[in-house]
Amino acid sequence: MATPKSLVSALYDHWDTVEWLAQLSREMPSFEAEHVLAVVARLAPAASPDQQQQTLRHLVNADILQAQPRGQSYQLNTYVLEFVRGLTREHELGLSAVLGSRINAITDATRKLNEGVQGRDMDLLRQSANKLSELFRQISQQLDGDRHAILELAERAKAQQTDMPIARRYREVLDAYDNYVAPMAAMMDSGPGGTFYRHLEQAEHALDNAVDVLTVQGALYTQRLALRHVAYHAKELRRLGREVLKHCSDTLLPLREEVRQHNVLSAAISALLGRVRKRGLNRSLPVSELPLWRREMSRSVSVGAEVLTIMSEARAYAPVLVGFPEERAAGAMPALDLVDEQALTASLRAAMPVANLLDWLRAHYPHLNDATLLRLYHELIARDDWQAVQSGVASSVTLNTVRVTLYPHAIEAA
Template sequence: MYTHWDVVESLVVLTREVPIFDTDMVLKVVARTHPDMDVRAREEALRGMVSSDLLRVVARSDALELHPQVVEFVRGLAREHELGLSDVLRARVDAIKAATAKLVDGLAENKADQLRSAAQKLSELFRQIAQQLDNDRHAILELAERAKASDANLPLSRRYAEVLEAYDTYVEPMAEMMDSGPEGTFYRHLEQAEQALDHTVETLELRGALYTHRLAMRQIAVQAKELRRLGREVLKHCSDTLLPLRDEFRQNNALSAAITLLLGQVRKRGLQRTLRSAELPLWNRNLPRRVSVGPELLTIMGEALDYQPATVGFPDDDPDAEAMQVDQVDDAALLDALRRDLPINDLLGWLRSHYPHWRDETTLRVFHELIQHSEMSISPSETARTQDLTTVRVRHYPHRLAEEGAIP
């Protein structure tokens, strides 16, 4: 294929119009692709493609055809796919439901082989559906490009025939299948498969399964999530590509029908009886034109004359600004005061009496930091006591502080 790539690529393009080739047609393609070859070299190239199975002889005839796998491979590289069938996509989506049920049964019965088989089946289905969606997206774009590039003098019914067929046979069934409601099967089956895979990963972790098994299940669950995103993207892309062309055909078709009907009435009944003066279109009447100031403009001007800017209060004028300030705690001074007053029988009461201006949040925070000090002898009391703070009342067990080493 590498040696005869240019010829094979040209033949793949011709397969859209002529599926079977004769010898003269292939030789003409070789001559057009390699004009510097003589007749003998062209025949040698043809025999080489036949012997390498790139070209196959059709049974009961001397005609030639490209190997189906060669056609599929070249179209995949050139992004020239044929539009797939929505029924094939629907069958694969339905197969996801069966594989998910098999996965759930294998997990419930703790059958490793069944789990592995169901997971591999789901992975293969996800891969096939993703590949078909990607191929169908490129096929839709190819249809739209061919319709736009065709002769503008052709009737729209012939020019957009493939577009209308693709929309009716692929996009609409695909939209019904990917509906997020109860009638849609795509998202529902994928969501069930995704939930089953996530539950399988969690169960395998609890059972202590091999890391490779858990990793494989997790990667297949990621495939399901990615497939749901790809489905939404492909459906939106296909709809945005074909819907404007379909609407253009319908609008032009309705306009042509209306014009044809009107001309037929004029031909049969005459212009005066068909288009009477009271039924003439509005654009045929003489309408007076006068420029004047509307009431809306006068209202806007009146509001502009009476406009007064609104007063905006700055944060400095807020009476509650002091309540938003943060208490300043001098750790060194606090430790010095503790050192002078040791021993202290009630730490929270001591903090309240020495720093009454602190907020309750600051007092409780400093209290909890001090009772966790590693170099202080701290012992809680066995009797509970209540302590009134600024806004709350705390019921606690007093903590006694005594000297034990140096306080840093």
């Protein structure tokens, strides 16, 4: 048998293969060697046959795949399968009886907790608190897993082919509702018949009482803190139970109602069609027995006033004349500015430091238009050849056609 350390290492090295096999385990309880090799080849197309065989041997030696006692097939290690399904949220729906037995076990642990408080038996008190904490953890884990299992079940039912009979398509949904959601709803009933909230409330009161008694007796802070954490877990478990039950009911109830309505409608239609086939349409559905809304009524079709108005406006429609501007002459196009940027950069570097870059450009290049000056300004302050420092005082610079108000940049040597 492989050590846990080697198992975890092999699980890390071949996680994709193990995850794929865990998904296939829903349809195939055991795998032949050819199936495992096919999965390895699909996930690693570049691997040679020897490397695929080595991966199979590694999984077997690490005890991730276990050989069947009779035959040449393999199955996933139970603990590995549960671990992978827990991480990938691919849970199987649990049994309501298991959840009910764990809830009933809370009563026994609560009774022992009260006995430990009354008899001042710290060992019994600690053991009972640990037992309650473990039960709360198991119930929370099962509720969370069952919620994801319900969602997976509903999505799988919706993804089935639409031409499949609806009773067969939603068979798992009906089984899950009857065998899990309905017993769970009865168990979580807030009335006297429910056990979930009643047992949790008793355990919560017992834990709070134990914390108060230990505080009066001057017990260690760690002991009181441990009991307080268990009490908080009980409160959180009550909230989680309500949330999971509501989520499961909201997911499965619409599908269940769809199946029931479809069954009633299908039965009525089948009975009516059978009667029509045997007795004929006139004898099966006489006019005197038809519902009121099925009687023949005279109908007339008329055109409303709105339609007449639209038609009259359409007949009198006249297109609106739109005057387009005349084409500009070739000489009227604006001239493009040609700028020797290397010479401009050299001139700016020679004039450093410059207190106001835009004012300097306007003074040295007055023949350039305003768009070119602003473009050069933004390009020069973004260069790394020097340092651009923005002033905190606004100033105005008058260009050829516009006046620009800005917080000017000063150019200094880097």
